[in-house]
Amino acid sequence: MYMVDYTSDDFKTNLSKAEVAIVPIGSVEAHGHHLPLGTDIFSPRLFCKMINDKISDEIWIAPEIPYGQSYDLSIYPGTIHIPTEVMSSYVFFVGKSLYDNGIKKLVFLNGHGGNANALNLASEKLMQMGMDIIIINWWLDFSKEILTITEGQGHAGEDESSAILYYNKSLVQMDKALKNDKKPLMRVYFKDRGRILYENALSGDATKATFEKGEKIFEVLTEKIIELIHNFIAGNYYSEENK
Template sequence: MHLTDATWTDVRDFDTDLALLPVGSTEQHGPHAPLGTDFLAAEAVAEAGAEASDHDVAVAPTIPVGVAEEHRQFPGTLWVSEETFRSYVRETVGSLASHGFDRIVVVNGHGGNVDALREVCGTIVRHDDAYAVPFTWFEAVGEHATRMGHGGPLETSLLRHVAPERVREDRMKEATEGAAERWGEWVASVNLAYDSAEFAENGVVGDPSDGDAALGEELLDAAAAALARVLDAVDERDVSRPERRT
């Protein structure tokens, strides 16, 4: 059930404690992919995961702005601080829990949100009346995960499958020719760069032409199956807090 499509009486009568909260970002993804790539991906994976699950699941509205200052040099990119992002996620989870949806998987579509989500979900579990875990879709696609760049083959393939009309195919050559090969500038395992504009002229990392809608469908299926397994585990988990060891 999508909360945005439901009435309050629908929610009242929906008997589940499981919810998905998609979170993404509004940021540059090169000249070929929309600023909303990350939240579009999070929404698609959340919907597919809910469909793949054997459980009734509430799907919350997507949080569209995240921790994305690393893309600030590219027009249209929006960002908030980690503190603001964590607070927004925590309070949204709290409102879900107040209606009985107190077992939540936060479905993430943006790499810059990862650390903040792990931290805030830990805070929720330790101190609030809810259990929450983060799930980042591109970490759950098996061997394909190693190809994740930015606006590269994985994200472009997923878009080609779920929202092909949003991909500017006529700009693919421009996107590919201006792309960086990897994220960052590395010396002795240290990334010297903080912003993507330091190493990616057009904001792209990886070859966006190296993937198609068929790969996108495979990625979505893999992420949805993984998310369904996480929902199983969250549903079955004893979420009582461990006692202090003495």
């Protein structure tokens, strides 16, 4: 159920159907020379559509948050960077307002790695109010599944480029797709990280991307996300080994 399609009265009437909401979160950021600036918005958007097609009566879909923390790629044209401390505060108040409106559980469906710290900080504050939150970083949490479909992963790499080809292939300029084999040896922060590690605003091998791989990624991961959401709704947060 897309929240923005409902009147205030109808939202209140239908709130009893679901007390869980998804907030899709992305970024406006350079993705190589071949992918659109909205890449990190489009993947969560399509996941939400596919989830809504399957379980629309079980979950609310809140409006997407399009901007994110994109310091590393801010050297490239078109990137919009929101500092972590600012973004975490904004996300917190979005979540708090949803909680005040009767949403008791929240799914942050994240499309951009730079948002991770902000989402963690916001979630820590929201849970202290009594809200339950899960953060889904689709390319990271389901890396094992993705790597059964693609040979590799990366920022604007094979997996992400395939995803956007499936989302809307007219937005992708595959003739400009490149390869960047640089892989960090550690989680290191330094001022010119974006220019050096993400040369040409990408990592991995975008030239291997295909529409078919993107289709498979969305099919497989949508089912995995729905399974996770069902466990979240049911309160199945952990398992216990037999003693």
